[in-house]
Amino acid sequence: MAELKFEKLPDNMSAQERKLIEFHRNNLNKGTYLDDEQGMTTVYITGVTGPDKRIYNIPGYFDGKRQTEESARERVDSSNSWGNYPSYETGKSSNEAAIRLHDIIDRDGVLFRSFKYGEPPK
Numbered sequence: 211m212a213e214l215k216f217e218k219l220p221d222n223m224s225a226q227e228r229k230l231i232e233f234h235r236n237n238l239n240k241g242t243y244l245d246d247e248q249g250m251t252t253v254y255i256t257g258v259t260g261p262d263k264r265i266y267n268i269p270g271y272f273d274g275k276r277q278t279e280e281s282a283r284e285r286v287d288s289s290n291s292w293g294n295y296p297s298y299e300t301g302k303s304s305n306e307a308a309i310r311l312h313d314i315i316d317r318d319g320v321l322f323r324s325f326k327y328g329e330p331p332k
Contacts, residue, residue: 213239214325216318226296227311230255233269234315238322244275250319251276255311257304258283264297265304267311 216235219228230253237243237252244251256270256279270282277285286292298304 214318214322216321217314219314224296226294227267227307229294230267230269230296230311231314235318237271238318242274244271248276250322253315255308256282257301257308258286260292260297261287262292262297264299265301266292266295266297267304267308268295 214235219231223231234253251271253269254271254276255267256277257265257267258279260266266286268282268286270277270279272282272285286295296307298307
């Protein structure tokens, strides 16, 4: 399958938020997503408290499966990669950001399915 051409990301999106979308898009393009009764999963954004007490949105999908919050946090902690992911002062801000990212993820999913199965996007 050829690589998909996704929509341009908003200019006001942080570099860390872009990394989450890139993680998602790479999983689509490489075919390393999970598609089961729960739906398609490419990133599974998980909000966790970081060492600085900020709320981080990190990938909860890796190694071919949805991970627990604890596993996702341990993965970021062990690689000391907190700076790669967006962080927020409050859980509310983290959730609002995750909703904005999921809007893009959902649109990408429609594009992906239409490309993969030859159906026009709805």
